[in-house]
Amino acid sequence: MTTPAIKTAADKALASLIESAKGALPGNESFASLRSAAASAFEENGLPTRRVEEWKYSDLKKAMPADLALAQPVDSALAKQQLSGADIIKAVETCRLVLVNGIYSAELSDLADLGDAISVRSVAEALQAGEFQLDDPAIAQGDIALSLNTALLQDGVIVEIAAGAEIDKPLEIRHIMIGGGMATVRNRVVIGKGSKVGVIETFTGDEAAYQLNTAIDYRVADDAKLNVLRIINEGDNGLHLGSTTATVGGHVHFEHFTLSASGKFVRSQSFVAMLGEYSDADLFGASLVNGSRHSDITLKMDHAVPNCNSKEQYRTVLDDKAVGVFQGQIIVRQYAQKTDAKMMSQALLLSEDASFNNKPELEIYADDVVCGHGATCGELDEDLLFYLRARGISKDLAKKMLVMAFLAEAIENVSDDRFVEALEAYILDRLGLAD
Amino acid sequence: MLEIKNLHAEVEGNKILRGINLTINPGEIHAIMGPNGSGKSTLSYVLAGKEDYEITEGEILFNGENVLEMEIDERAAAGLFLAMQYPIEIPGVANMTFLKTALNAQRVARGEGELKTPDFMKKVKELSAKLNVTQEMLRRPLNVGFSGGEKKRNEILQMALLEPKLCILDETDSGLDIDALRIVSEGVNALKSPERSMLVITHYQRLLNYIVPDVVHVMYKGQIVKTGDKSLALELEEKGYAEFTGEVAA
Numbered sequence A: 001m002t003t004p005a006i007k008t009a010a011d012k013a014l015a016s017l018i019e020s021a022k023g024a025l026p027g028n029e030s031f032a033s034l035r036s037a038a039a040s041a042f043e044e045n046g047l048p049t050r051r052v053e054e055w056k057y058s059d060l061k062k063a064m065p066a067d068l069a070l071a072q073p074v075d076s077a078l079a080k081q082q083l084s085g086a087d088i089i090k091a092v093e094t095c096r097l098v099l100v101n102g103i104y105s106a107e108l109s110d111l112a113d114l115g116d117a118i119s120v121r122s123v124a125e126a127l128q129a130g131e132f133q134l135d136d137p138a139i140a141q142g143d144i145a146l147s148l149n150t151a152l153l154q155d156g157v158i159v160e161i162a163a164g165a166e167i168d169k170p171l172e173i174r175h176i177m178i179g180g181g182m183a184t185v186r187n188r189v190v191i192g193k194g195s196k197v198g199v200i201e202t203f204t205g206d207e208a209a210y211q212l213n214t215a216i217d218y219r220v221a222d223d224a225k226l227n228v229l230r231i232i233n234e235g236d237n238g239l240h241l242g243s244t245t246a247t248v249g250g251h252v253h254f255e256h257f258t259l260s261a262s263g264k265f266v267r268s269q270s271f272v273a274m275l276g277e278y279s280d281a282d283l284f285g286a287s288l289v290n291g292s293r294h295s296d297i298t299l300k301m302d303h304a305v306p307n308c309n310s311k312e313q314y315r316t317v318l319d320d321k322a323v324g325v326f327q328g329q330i331i332v333r334q335y336a337q338k339t340d341a342k343m344m345s346q347a348l349l350l351s352e353d354a355s356f357n358n359k360p361e362l363e364i365y366a367d368d369v370v371c372g373h374g375a376t377c378g379e380l381d382e383d384l385l386f387y388l389r390a391r392g393i394s395k396d397l398a399k400k401m402l403v404m405a406f407l408a409e410a411i412e413n414v415s416d417d418r419f420v421e422a423l424e425a426y427i428l429d430r431l432g433l434a435d
Numbered sequence B: 001m002l003e004i005k006n007l008h009a010e011v012e013g014n015k016i017l018r019g020i021n022l023t024i025n026p027g028e029i030h031a032i033m034g035p036n037g038s039g040k041s042t043l044s045y046v047l048a049g050k051e052d053y054e055i056t057e058g059e060i061l062f063n064g065e066n067v068l069e070m071e072i073d074e075r076a077a078a079g080l081f082l083a084m085q086y087p088i089e090i091p092g093v094a095n096m097t098f099l100k101t102a103l104n105a106q107r108v109a110r111g112e113g114e115l116k117t118p119d120f121m122k123k124v125k126e127l128s129a130k131l132n133v134t135q136e137m138l139r140r141p142l143n144v145g146f147s148g149g150e151k152k153r154n155e156i157l158q159m160a161l162l163e164p165k166l167c168i169l170d171e172t173d174s175g176l177d178i179d180a181l182r183i184v185s186e187g188v189n190a191l192k193s194p195e196r197s198m199l200v201i202t203h204y205q206r207l208l209n210y211i212v213p214d215v216v217h218v219m220y221k222g223q224i225v226k227t228g229d230k231s232l233a234l235e236l237e238e239k240g241y242a243e244f245t246g247e248v249a250a
Helices: A009-024 A029-045 A076-085 A123-128 A144-152 A382-389 A395-411 A417-431 B040-048 B072-078 B095-109 B117-130 B135-139 B148-162 B178-189 B206-210 B230-239 B242-249
Strands: A095-100 A103-110 A118-122 A157-161 A171-177 A181-191 A196-205 A210-220 A225-233 A238-248 A253-262 A265-274 A280-289 A294-303 A309-318 A323-332 A340-349 A355-364 A370-378 B002-011 B014-024 B029-033 B054-062 B080-083 B090-094 B166-170 B197-201 B215-220 B223-228
Touching (some): A029 A144, A076 A095, A076 A103, A103 A123, A118 A123, A144 A181, A144 A210, A144 A238, A157 A171, A196 A238, A196 A417, A225 A417, A253 A265, A280 A294, A280 A395, A280 A417, A294 A309, A294 A340, A309 A355, A340 A355, A340 A395, A355 A370, A382 B072, A395 B090, B029 B040, B029 B230, B040 B054, B040 B072, B040 B080, B040 B166, B072 B080, B072 B095, B080 B148, B095 B135, B095 B148, B178 B206, B215 B230
Parallel strands (some): A157 A181, A181 A210, A196 A225, A210 A238, A225 A253, A280 A309, B166 B197
Antiparallel strands (some): A095 A103, B002 B014, B002 B054
16 A cells, blocks of 8 residues: 555644644553554554545545544533433433543433443543553454544443343443534443343434544453444534444354434444354444435454354435445455355435445355355335325325335344334434324 | 226337226226236226326326326325235335325325224224234235235225225236135125226126126227127127137237
């Protein structure tokens, strides 16, 4: 790779933000050296151009504004007021951790039903104490979003779930952006051996222009069961750079659903490493993209050990002049025999001006595996529309019903009924189909 | 009720309907018979408003209103119902949700207001029991995994629920065994009323043993070539369509 010099205004703005913020960001000396290594890497490379394969369809250089500043702390009364409007999963009762403009707020969080099995700590505090190590899986190494995250990391939550714990209420990690600016968050959720837990990540923001670089690291010990629901509901001028890393032990069931529903520019990327045998990982998702929005789902699934299954199934609905991206990569290492991995990405285009870029990739080094991928891209079926309309349903409503039906097939993969309910309620509401 | 005057329609430049004239009065049951490719199904789709067809001449009046200027859903709300030859499967839309949405959309379009859920449930339960449509079929996605007979019974359930003024049955008998044919026909006959008309399109006379028509038309090459009473159907059963195909082709 050649090293393009920093050129654009956004590159310069980001470099100077990294430089000026340095002193104010948390962390001991050893973390400071990680930050400066990340800063130097950025100085060298800048934001990725579209010649960088992973960013071919998502032009971050163009999406990142040239006037950058850190998001300001928010008065807690104002935050409280905004928070009530940020309740996007009303259908499900949760224990709630709240991050406002990237900073964890114990005051705004609702941990009443947390119990003894869960502990929560702020990342900023752990960084100061030198107790937060970065340890990304191999497939996430060198990722630009994570590297920027390290350079500018402000806060996050570290959640530890005790071995054998069965958590009834899902844990919600709610991110809310108020008043614009850039925020950088990294969360970590450590799932103890044999525990069962549901996590909901939600992202909301107001109408101001903001940039959220958010990362979450799931460390799933043997025999655990983890269900994650991630709802990206950013404001109309919000830029969302979201990374999920997961290291999965043996005999684990890991299920992850991403709903990309709003935000001006969304990149939601997942890096999953299967490190223990006899585990299943199901990565599902649905994206609703309209207006001139850009939504990118990128995932890398690394089968490093034998006898694991993974399913990757995503559905995208695009309208107006929206742009959608799906990049899915499955790597099956030589040692990972008996892997069963299936990937499918389907898109529905409602407008001739919308576009979708679909890039499935399989990299298989083992010889006794079952792997497959499929990709489709189509319009609404006129015969289905006719059938519904011939029964008296208006064209507009019939279209919405068919969009819902298309997405319902993605949602039906989800095993937690509460998540299904939350997703259905959200999408029905979004489509204007709620009773 | 329905007046079709000199109707011409084509699809991708192929002339399919070449001057159809047909008048159906309230309470009448008309049957249209004819060989494959004579334009029977096209006529039903044109009445319902399917967009694949270009109307080049003629008009259709439904209770005095110009049907060709109405949207597909407006025609349905006005009381025109097409029971389809091949009911479509729609994964992801539950049958029950579909029925409720359709009924309420029509009611709202007519200014009647939505039916409350308990009232709707009661109505569906009553009608579905008569048509042997199980609760499970109501819960399933629309027509998905339904047998041929189940799909047709579900069509008749929709018809019974929506209470249209004109029922168009497009080869409702195709793919039905004798028992299913009886259930479907009973369902249709239960809807007979002096205010409701029916247009039954079929290849075979068999269906007309159950749903007895007042008028029978023979359609060939996009025109109605003969009209008679129910005995015409019996005659066709015996002699086939050779009389017409020979005549017109010669």
